[in-house]
Amino acid sequence: MKEKLLGMTLQELKAAAQGCGLKPFVGAQLADWLYAKRATSWDRMVNISKAAREALAEKYDLGVSAPVGSAISSDGTKKYLFEVHPERKSPAPSTNCNQQNYNQIDKITDNCSVKEVASVTNLKEDSVVVDNSKNTGLDEEGKNTGKNWVDNGERGDGQGVEYIESVMIPEEERRTLCVSSQAGCRMGCKFCMTGRHGFHGQLDAAEILNQFLSIDEAGELSNAVFMGMGEPMDNYDAVSRALEVLTAPWGFAWSPKRVTVSTIGVVPVLKRFLEEERCHLAVSLHNPFPEERLSLMPAQKAWDIREIIDLIRQYDFSGQRRVSFEYTMFAGFNDDKRHADALIRLLRGLECRVNLIRFHRIPDFPYDCASDAVMEAFRDRLNNHQILCTIRSSRGEDILAACGMLAGQHAASD
Secondary structure (H helix, E strand, O other): OOEEOOOOOHHHHHHHHHHOOOOOHHHHHHHHHHHHOOOOOHHHOOOOOHHHHHHHHHHEEOOOOOOOEEEEOOOOOEEEEEEEOOEOOOOOOOOOOOHHHHHHHHHHHHHHOHHHHHHHHOOOHHHOOOOHHHHOOEOOOOOEOOOOOEEOOOOOOOOOOEEEEEEEEEOOOOEEEEOOOEEEOOOOOOOOHHHHOOEEEEOOHHHHHHHHHOOOOHHHOOEEEEOOOOOHHHOHHHHHHHHHHHHOOOOOOOOHHHEEEEEOOOHHHHHHHHHHOOOEEEEEOOOOOHHHHHHHOHHHHOOOHHHHHHHHOOOOOOOOOOEEEEEEEEOOOOOOHHHHHHHHHHHOOOOOEEEEEEOOOOOOOOOOEOOHHHHHHHHHHHHHOOOEEEEOOOOOHHHOOOOOOOOOHHHHOO
């Protein structure tokens, strides 16, 4: 398989050009076409000679591929389906990461096979995979519900193929892309459809960046959130490289404040992120009590939420870089005064925001979403105690694109 140019740094692109007998400036031209002009084919690179393009194409692939499907919500949210060929092995620990921590999460989810996810999450094995009617847009009688993919005919031969989803969320003056970083996820959170389907492989930087380049709104994107499929800090080397391309002057040239990276709290990698990056951080919190958090989030066993908060307190978030905490509201589980007060104590003195998220019902999960009145009371209590708190708008639920609902097309055919 040819090496991909997408995801290379400026120096790597120059080296690639030189390796094909071309001048280094051709590497700068490649960076301009790939990242600034969003070129998706060799033919568009008109200031690079045909002979040079042919020499490059013999050795390299651009790394750009069109989505194989899309679905549009009634609220304008658009979900895209991409075909990927991910690394299927468990991720190796990034530099400066503690191997013991990775061994812990391996013990918790062990790459998240159906059987093991079921044992971790106390679910029946046959409920780990969503049935076709809920994931393909067909009801029990096979009638179209309007949630199905529009297939654009770009599917490959299915050899070693997985599917990932990304979501474009339109707002008045913004177009935000919700990006996937893995095919599936090893974290095994009970309330997340991605986690229920287990870990299917690591995306490389090209497969991450391709989500930016290959959608209809590529030229309109204003922001990105790494909140799609996967745990970004469980694939940090590829995510970090994608962030470099997004924010470098020779790349997309985005300000880091246009990008938010989410994490469940992979502490050794989180420390590296906080040291190296200037992008915003979002932490999946969901419950301030460690024992209760563990009942929904197996990774709590490896990285305690209190340890995560203690680490974050060591860094400055009073300037342009922000930290937020994601808190999905489950009726009767984490939505009362006791939880609000515990959250206030946990976060007191930390410059942060809490985003309350409506839970979107999934099969074989015991809780429903808290009512609007309960969510508003929870929000007001935090705000009254100087913890900035907002209720996040729910988008794309009718096409299974809302928070916690992404599963990838492989779920429909398992």
